[in-house]
Amino acid sequence: MRLILPFAVALLALPAASAQQQPYTPPQHTAPPPPALTRSTPEELAQQADGGTQIERDRTATHALAEHRRLTRALGPLLPQRKGVVDAYVLSVALDSDPVFGREAREAGKVLARRYDAVGRTITLGGSDGKTPSPLPMGSPANIEVALARIAELMDEKEDVLVLYTTSHGAPFGVVYNDGDQGFGAISPKRLAKLLQAHGMQRRLLIVSACYSGVFVPVLSSPQTAIVSAAAADRSSFGCAAENDWTFFGDALVNRALRKPQPLGSAVTEAIGQIASWETRGKLKPSLPQRSIGADVQTWLAPLEARMPKIATQPVGKPSVDSLQSI
Numbered sequence: 001m002r003l004i005l006p007f008a009v010a011l012l013a014l015p016a017a018s019a020q021q022q023p024y025t026p027p028q029h030t031a032p033p034p035p036a037l038t039r040s041t042p043e044e045l046a047q048q049a050d051g052g053t054q055i056e057r058d059r060t061a062t063h064a065l066a067e068h069r070r071l072t073r074a075l076g077p078l079l080p081q082r083k084g085v086v087d088a089y090v091l092s093v094a095l096d097s098d099p100v101f102g103r104e105a106r107e108a109g110k111v112l113a114r115r116y117d118a119v120g121r122t123i124t125l126g127g128s129d130g131k132t133p134s135p136l137p138m139g140s141p142a143n144i145e146v147a148l149a150r151i152a153e154l155m156d157e158k159e160d161v162l163v164l165y166t167t168s169h170g171a172p173f174g175v176v177y178n179d180g181d182q183g184f185g186a187i188s189p190k191r192l193a194k195l196l197q198a199h200g201m202q203r204r205l206l207i208v209s210a211c212y213s214g215v216f217v218p219v220l221s222s223p224q225t226a227i228v229s230a231a232a233a234d235r236s237s238f239g240c241a242a243e244n245d246w247t248f249f250g251d252a253l254v255n256r257a258l259r260k261p262q263p264l265g266s267a268v269t270e271a272i273g274q275i276a277s278w279e280t281r282g283k284l285k286p287s288l289p290q291r292s293i294g295a296d297v298q299t300w301l302a303p304l305e306a307r308m309p310k311i312a313t314q315p316v317g318k319p320s321v322d323s324l325q326s327i
Contacts, residue, residue: 026128026242027097027180037184046173049188052195054141056183071137075150079120086303087160088116088205089151093139094126095168095177095187098242102126102134104209104250107316108165111254116163117307121154123147127179130242139168140177141185145195152199161300162196162204167250169240170210172233189219196220203300205264209249211236214290221292226301228253228268232288238279238323245317248275249289252320260312263305265293282324 092109094101174188214233230237230249239248257267
C-alpha cells in the first residue's frame with residue numbers, strides 16, 4: 001500500500017496538471033450554418049430577422065440548464081429605479097462568440113455604467129473573452145428579449161432611460177447572432193423597434209457596433225432616441241478580427257471618447273473623426289458611422305450627463321488600429 005498509494009496519487013494528478021497547461025480555445029465558426037439559413041433568399045433572411053428567429057443545434061439539456069442559471073444570476077440583482085431620478089439601465093451585448101465582441105461588450109458595460117450612473121442597473125450578455133469559458137449568459141436574441149423584459153419591470157418608462165450597446169458582425173438585414181457552430185440568428189431594425197415599443201422604451205440611447213448597422217438609424221430614430229451606428233447601411237466597419245480587443249468603432253467611441261466627461265454629441269464627433277483617420281491610414285473604404293439625436297433627447301440626457309464622473313478613465317486593451325499592421 002505504501003508503494004501503490006503515492007503512485008495512484010501521482011496518476012490522478014496528471015490529468016489536472018495537463019488540463020492546466022492546455023490553453024482555452026473559444027468556440028470556433030467551423031461548420032456551415034443550418035440549411036434553413038444557407039438556402040434562404042435575402043428576402044427570407046430579412047423576414048427571419050424581423051421575427052427574431054433563433055436556431056440552436058447540438059445543445060445538451062445540461063447546457064440549457066446552465067444557461068438558465070447564468071441568465072437568472074444576471075437578472076436577479078438588477079436594482080429598481082429611483083423615483084424622481086432619471087435612471088439609466090445599461091444592456092451591453094456581444095451577439096457573436098468571437099472573443100473581440102465578448103471583450104468589447106464587457107468593457108462597454110463598465111464604461112457606460114460608470115458614465116451614466118448605472119452600476120447595479122447593468123446587464124452584460126456575451127461569450128468568452130478568449131481566456132476562459134464565459135460566466136455570462138449568451139448574447140442571443142432570446143436572452144436580449146428576456147433582459148429587456150426584466151428591465152421594463154423595474155424602470156419607469158416616463159422617467160428612465162435604456163442604454164443598449166450591441167456588438168457583432170452585421171448584415172444588410174441587421175446584427176447577426178452566431179455562437180460557435182451551435183447558435184444562429186439575427187435581429188433586424190424592425191424587430192428591435194417592435195421590442196422597445198412593446199415595453200414603452202421611448203427614452204433610449206442605442207449604440208450598434210456592426211457592419212451595415214446604419215440600417216437601424218432611420219427605423220429607430222425618434223424625438224427621444226439617440227442612436228449611433230458603426231457604419232452606414234451599405235458599408236462595412238473594421239477591427240472585428242477575433243484576436244482584437246476592440247473594433248474600430250468600439251475603441252474610438254467607448255474606449256476613448258465616452259470615457260471623457262464630455263457631452264454625447266462631442267464624444268460621437270470625436271469618435272467619428274478618430275475612425276476616419278484610422279481608415280485613411282489603412283487605405284480602407286470609409287465606414288461612415290451614422291448618428292441621430294432626437295429633438296427631445298436633452299430632457300433625459302442632460303440629467304444623466306450632469307451626474308457624469310468629472311475625471312476620465314484610461315483606455316484599456318490593445319488599440320484597434322494596431323490590427324492594420326496585419327492587413
